[in-house]
Amino acid sequence: MSRPNLTIIVGPSASGKSTLLNQMKDLGYGTVVSYTTRPMRDGEVDGRDYRFVSVEKFKSHIYRGHITLERTFRIVTGEEYHYGVPVDDLRSAFRDNKHKAMILDPQGVRQLIRQGYSPYIVMVDAPLHELAHRAMKRNSDVSETLDRIAREDREFDQFRRDGLVDMYVSTVAPELRMAKDKISTMEYVDYSGIREGSSK
Secondary structure, eight states: OBOOSEEEEEOOTTSSHHHHHHHHHHTTOEEOOOEEOSOOOTTOOBTTTBEEOOHHHHHHHHHTTOEEEEEEEEOTTSOEEEEEEEHHHHHHHHHTOOOEEEEOOHHHHHHHHHTTBOOEEEEEEOOHHHHHHHHHHHOOOHHHHHHHHHHHHHHHHHHHHTTOOSEEEEOSTTHHHHHHHHHHTOOBOOOTTBOTTOOO
C-alpha cells in the first residue's frame, strides 16, 4: 500500500479545494498547475494557483498538443473561461512516481479516467448555506452566485452517485482541522499510474 501518484481534489465553488491543496503541499505533495483564461482573483499567484494565459495563448497550447482535459465554462454574463491541464505535467505525475495533487471539476475527472488514468479522488464539501456565504464574499452578483450553486449541487450529486469519490473531506470547522490528518494517512493500491480499460 502507498500514497497515490496523483490525487484529484474536486468540490463545488467555495468548498475549500485550494485550502486542502495547500494542506497537501505541507505534507510534501507536488502540484499540477492548470492553465486558465479567467481573470486572476485577489490573492492568487500566477504559476502557483493557475497558469493565467490569454485565449490566444490557450488555443496555441491546444494546437501544439501541450494541453489536455480542456473545458469551457460560461458565466451568466455570457463570458467564457477556458481551463486545461499541461500534458507533460500530467504524464510526469505518474511516470516519475512522485506524489502530486491537483484540482479538477467533474468533467475533467471523467475525461482523465476515460484516458485510462487511475487517480485517487478526494471530494471536499460543505453545507449549501456555507457555500453560499463563502461564494457571496467572492461575487456580489447574487443571481449568478445562486445559479452556479444550484447547478453545481445537481452536478456533484450525480458525481457522488456515480461512485467516483475515494475520500470525502469537510472544510467546515472543526472538521477542517482534521482534514490534514485524514489526508496524511490515506493509502492506495499503486497501479503505476495507468491501467488498461480503466473504469471507475
